[in-house]
Amino acid sequence: MTMLGEQDTSISLPGDAAYDVATQVFNLAAPARPVAAVTAHTIDQVRNAIRYAESEGLQVRVHATGHASAATRPMDGAVLIRTELGGAVEIDARSRVARVPAGTRWGAVAEAGAPYGLAAPHGSSPTVGVVGFLLRGGLSPYGRQVGLAVNSVRAIELVTADGELRRVDASSDPQLFWALRGGGGGFGVVTAVEIELFPAAKVITGAAYWPAVHAERLLSVWRRWTLDAPREVTTSLRVMNLPPLPDVPPALAAGPVLSVDGAVLSTTDDVTVARRYAEDLLGPLRAVAEPVMDTWELTTPAAVLHAHMDPSDPVPFHGDHMLLSEIGDDGAAEFLRVVGEGSGSPLIVAGLRQLGGAFSVPDPAGGALDHLDARYSYAGSGVPFDPDVARALVDHCAKVRAALEPWDTGRTVPSFVERLEQPQRHLSPEQVEAVDRVRARVDPSGRFRGDIAPNASAIF
Ligand SMILES: Cc1cc2nc3c(=O)[nH]c(=O)nc-3n(C[C@H](O)[C@H](O)[C@H](O)COP(=O)(O)OP(=O)(O)OC[C@H]3O[C@@H](n4cnc5c(N)ncnc54)[C@H](O)[C@@H]3O)c2cc1C
Known part of the structure; x- marks a missing residue:
């Protein structure tokens, strides 16, 4: 762990044990090698990492499990934030909504919903991360009944490039909420999501x-x-x-x-x-x-x-x-x-x-x-x-x-999508432009541009 100035920002560098933890990936064929890395357990650690990137002129990249590490751009010139935000999955049984801290894997959501007779639109593996799966669409073994998993997202909390923690939903910032759900990433660090569960006896x-x-x-x-x-x-x-x-x-x-x-x-x-x-x-x-x-x-x-x-x-x-x-x-x-x-x-x-x-x-x-x-x-x-x-x-x-x-x-x-260089269009040209307008608003300096899925932006 490296001490930066007077404050321990939890930023780690190659050679630190904490760097190895923060850069672990599920797909071992595509290791992550950023300039620096942090495992963020708190909002402040997320903010500190963004601030550090800004002061060092670095990009910010985000992951949780590295299941998609082969489908992400190289991380030279970037600080990688591995999200492992504290707190458990919270279930509101009346509204059937689960609040899920970023870094949580689907197994934990399924376990939390089970006592209430509620299931989540998870994929085929308990180890996949909730946030990466949802932001990228998400095919569930329940999908023909409940649709793309991302449609079940009711609210997203994220820290944007300016360090602000925002909670966006259909009424608070509908454009950002729209773009976050399948728009290709590059908006900030998601710290929690709220998702609607469904009855499954x-x-x-x-x-x-x-x-x-x-x-x-x-x-x-x-x-x-x-x-x-x-x-x-x-x-x-x-x-x-x-x-x-x-x-x-x-x-x-x-x-x-x-x-x-x-x-x-x-x-x-x-x-x-x-x-x-x-x-x-x-x-x-x-x-x-x-x-x-x-x-x-x-x-x-x-x-x-x-x-x-x-x-x-x-x-x-x-x-x-x-x-x-x-x-x-x-x-x-x-x-x-x-x-x-x-x-x-x-x-x-x-x-x-x-x-x-x-x-x-x-x-x-x-x-x-x-x-x-x-x-x-x-x-x-x-x-x-x-x-x-x-x-x-x-x-x-x-x-x-x-x-x-x-x-x-x-x-x-x-x-x-399994690899960066394979064709991977999922938005229309009009959608790409609309998503870019949102990015230009929330990330005007392009701090998160390396996190954007290929073909999901026209401006970078
Ligand atoms: C064994 C296995 C089974 C799978 N099964 C399914 C399946 O059934 N259905 C399906 O649709 N997909 C499936 N996938 C694919 C999986 O959904 C994607 O790889 C998904 O991107 C994994 O999300 P993650 O957060 O775990 O991965 P990560 O590699 O950690 O993250 C992927 C990307 O998500 C974004 N991201 C992650 N966390 C954050 C955050 N906190 N803030 C902002 N952006 C973030 C980043 O852009 C990051 O590059 C499977 C993959 C594997 C390896």
């Missing part, structure tokens, strides 16, 4: 896995089911080439598998309808072949965070993402040609998340990104075990992109 959730030899029929059955699936159900289909690691069940590491996971939401204890929806999805899939592993069950919402079996510890990974229109039979065949059995794909996971339902409905009270005009979110990633695999991953991501190009909408959901 029971869920049917899990994942079923089949040998990839059945992939063609399974994909066909799943895809036809997605065409008019109920909103209460959100699923994803993945082709997985899992390495034989201690955490991986042997049945899944024996060869490539195809999995279908997801969640069927029941807002009441009467699960008759949820059971029928689950059977409509899983019955025809199980009839194709017997799964080698099947964890789908009626359970509590807490289980949804584990159904997808995302890694819980930091790993290096490299991947790509696209939003796709309906792929039809031709697109399904192309998908399996490039990521299926025998494709030589080095991707450990390549999958399609089901969109539609509430994902595709604009929210009249929403922000810059409030819905997705696409049928599937494609994401594929692998682990660059060595330089050869790293090169193979880059080449294969390009191959998949070329194969799926006819169905590529040219848009992305920013929370899924």
Whole structure:
């Protein structure tokens, strides 16, 4: 820890143990190397770090978990603020609103809401940070019922470049509130968010896995089911080439598998309808072949965070993402040609998340990104075990992109963007201009401009 002048500002420099803590990232393939770093537990520490950046002529960058470290710009010339604001998740059960300090991960929000029968629009992993996920859109396994996760944000507290702590919502600063929600970042350091939760009494959730030899029929059955699936159900289909690691069940590491996971939401204890929806999805899939592993069950919402079996510890990974229109039979065949059995794909996971339902409905009270005009979110990633695999991953991501190009909408959901240099448009040119006007007002010197997602600004 370095003492600056008379005051300990908590700023740490390379070589300090605190620097290593503040710069930890989940994606080990994309380390963060700022000039200086701080783990901010208080608003004052956030302010001090901004002041320090100003006095040293540095940029300010922000992160929490570093899940998206490969999708952020290099941090030369920047102070990195890792947010770990103090305080617990507070639930107002009457209004169904949770106040969440920045740095909180989704697991803690789900846990806080559970005693009230409330669930949060979290993603597939309990370790992902709430703020980064929300500001970038957020695809939830409840998303076809509740929409893009960012639409559930009711208020945002942030410290802007002038050191002011602002609480913005639909009435206090509607333009900034609009821009913060999906506008691409670069407005300041978010210190807390308020999000609306929803009733969730029971869920049917899990994942079923089949040998990839059945992939063609399974994909066909799943895809036809997605065409008019109920909103209460959100699923994803993945082709997985899992390495034989201690955490991986042997049945899944024996060869490539195809999995279908997801969640069927029941807002009441009467699960008759949820059971029928689950059977409509899983019955025809199980009839194709017997799964080698099947964890789908009626359970509590807490289980949804584990159904997808995302890694819980930091790993290096490299991947790509696209939003796709309906792929039809031709697109399904192309998908399996490039990521299926025998494709030589080095991707450990390549999958399609089901969109539609509430994902595709604009929210009249929403922000810059409030819905997705696409049928599937494609994401594929692998682990660059060595330089050869790293090169193979880059080449294969390009191959998949070329194969799926006819169905590529040219848009992305920013929370899924895996790499800085891959195309990642999510706003219209008019929206980019409108968001830039807000940035010019709250950050006139461009202190936070390195934090802006590529293609989300025209002025830098
Ligand atoms: C295992 C895994 C599972 C995932 N599952 C899903 C999923 O189901 N659905 C989905 O949509 N996405 C998913 N993601 C992607 C994830 O949502 C994004 O990587 C998201 O950006 C992570 O947010 P974070 O705060 O944890 O990450 P960070 O890398 O810490 O932050 C990402 C960016 O968010 C901004 N940011 C973070 N905190 C603040 C703050 N306090 N103030 C201002 N800006 C801030 C910054 O611009 C930062 O660069 C997953 C990623 C992984 C690795």
